[in-house]
Amino acid sequence: MVKNDQTAQNLRSAYAGESMAYQRYIAWGEKAKEEGFENVALLFKAIANAEQVHAGNHFRAHENKDGGFLVAGGGEFGYGSTSENLVGAIAGEEGEIEQMYPAYSLVAKEQGESDAVRSFHYSLEAEQIHAKLYREAKEHVDKGEDIELEYVSICQVCGHTVVDGVPEKCPVCGEPSSKFRKFTK
Amino acid sequence: MVKNDQTAQNLRSAYAGESMAYQRYIAWGEKAKEEGFENVALLFKAIANAEQVHAGNHFRAHENKDGGFLVAGGGEFGYGSTSENLVGAIAGEEGEIEQMYPAYSLVAKEQGESDAVRSFHYSLEAEQIHAKLYREAKEHVDKGEDIELEYVSICQVCGHTVVDGVPEKCPVCGEPSSKFRKFTK
Ligand SMILES: [Fe+2]
Ligand SMILES: [Fe+2]
Ligand SMILES: [Fe+2]
Ligand SMILES: [Fe+2]
Ligand SMILES: [Fe+2]
Ligand SMILES: [Fe+2]
Numbered sequence: 001m002v003k004n005d006q007t008a009q010n011l012r013s014a015y016a017g018e019s020m021a022y023q024r025y026i027a028w029g030e031k032a033k034e035e036g037f038e039n040v041a042l043l044f045k046a047i048a049n050a051e052q053v054h055a056g057n058h059f060r061a062h063e064n065k066d067g068g069f070l071v072a073g074g075g076e077f078g079y080g081s082t083s084e085n086l087v088g089a090i091a092g093e094e095g096e097i098e099q100m101y102p103a104y105s106l107v108a109k110e111q112g113e114s115d116a117v118r119s120f121h122y123s124l125e126a127e128q129i130h131a132k133l134y135r136e137a138k139e140h141v142d143k144g145e146d147i148e149l150e151y152v153s154i155c156q157v158c159g160h161t162v163v164d165g166v167p168e169k170c171p172v173c174g175e176p177s178s179k180f181r182k183f184t185k
Numbered sequence: 186m187v188k189n190d191q192t193a194q195n196l197r198s199a200y201a202g203e204s205m206a207y208q209r210y211i212a213w214g215e216k217a218k219e220e221g222f223e224n225v226a227l228l229f230k231a232i233a234n235a236e237q238v239h240a241g242n243h244f245r246a247h248e249n250k251d252g253g254f255l256v257a258g259g260g261e262f263g264y265g266s267t268s269e270n271l272v273g274a275i276a277g278e279e280g281e282i283e284q285m286y287p288a289y290s291l292v293a294k295e296q297g298e299s300d301a302v303r304s305f306h307y308s309l310e311a312e313q314i315h316a317k318l319y320r321e322a323k324e325h326v327d328k329g330e331d332i333e334l335e336y337v338s339i340c341q342v343c344g345h346t347v348v349d350g351v352p353e354k355c356p357v358c359g360e361p362s363s364k365f366r367k368f369t370k
Contacts, residue, residue: 015208015260016201016256016260018208019201019205019208020204020256022204022208023207023237023241026241027244028239039192052208055208056211059210059212059264062262062263062264063263063264063265065262065263066269068259068260068261068280069260069262070257070258071205071257071258073256075200075256076249076252076254077251077253078248078252079248080248080251084251088252091253126192170316
């Protein structure tokens, strides 16, 4: 639940951003598949699920404020080659890491908004992994090769993202391995 | 593809709206399941997929305009009982039917934006069915009973939504029945 209007607004903006991120990663994943980058496609699909976890967390943190709102949120656009789409993916993640989540977290802490603090923290942790994975993917794609991976695990509580492994305990939220969802080809 | 800034902005707003609708229907579907309304849960999940089709259409119509944008889009918030969530679902659909899509369609036609005209038309057609289905669901839920349905079919080209049937040819976009995805329990 949320008490302060500023944190409520930030939750809505972050929710809009995560909701749009989910949809563009689904679309860009389909594009990667078309281009023969099967593992990049899998990475997009799994990370989309992490953004869905984030969107759900922000939405439920806002559960006590009903109604329709006009929401401003950041989104990356364009549907080109996978190399171009990865530029957009990296830019979106970096914007969240460097600007959005640090600012929203600062305000939520100051306002004593514990649900929002947790929800923003979970997202910020995952976005750093996403940015790194997308940067690595772009290096491979720019050489005309796919990335190497077998599966991707996503924590359904916080969106923590692991390539080719499932931690016994989520290092971000502390939940057990049973909370991870595995994405395979 | 899109040429005019105003239609491009409308595509982004509609994309934000559809992206948020997808996520709230997923969340509200989980809530309906928790409350024992299994068929309402299935309806939310299937309609979420229709909104995903709409989001993808708007996103691809905007394919030639790359970059990061701050996007304003309408969203419904609150995570309460299924009856309360259906109030939000109906309000969201009605806002799209009565205000957003008619306005965006008018501008897109005037600007000769054929991809946007098609994308807005597909959405408007589906939202009318969604509003009707959610109103019927609310009537049942308010009597404490689930709705009756076996499966829901969603056209993966336009989002057309059919309960307990698959048309031979989609009445909205003209694609064959093979383009429908079936959502079952
Ligand atoms: Fe995220
Ligand atoms: Fe991310
Ligand atoms: Fe976690
Ligand atoms: Fe829609
Ligand atoms: Fe709808
Ligand atoms: Fe259709």
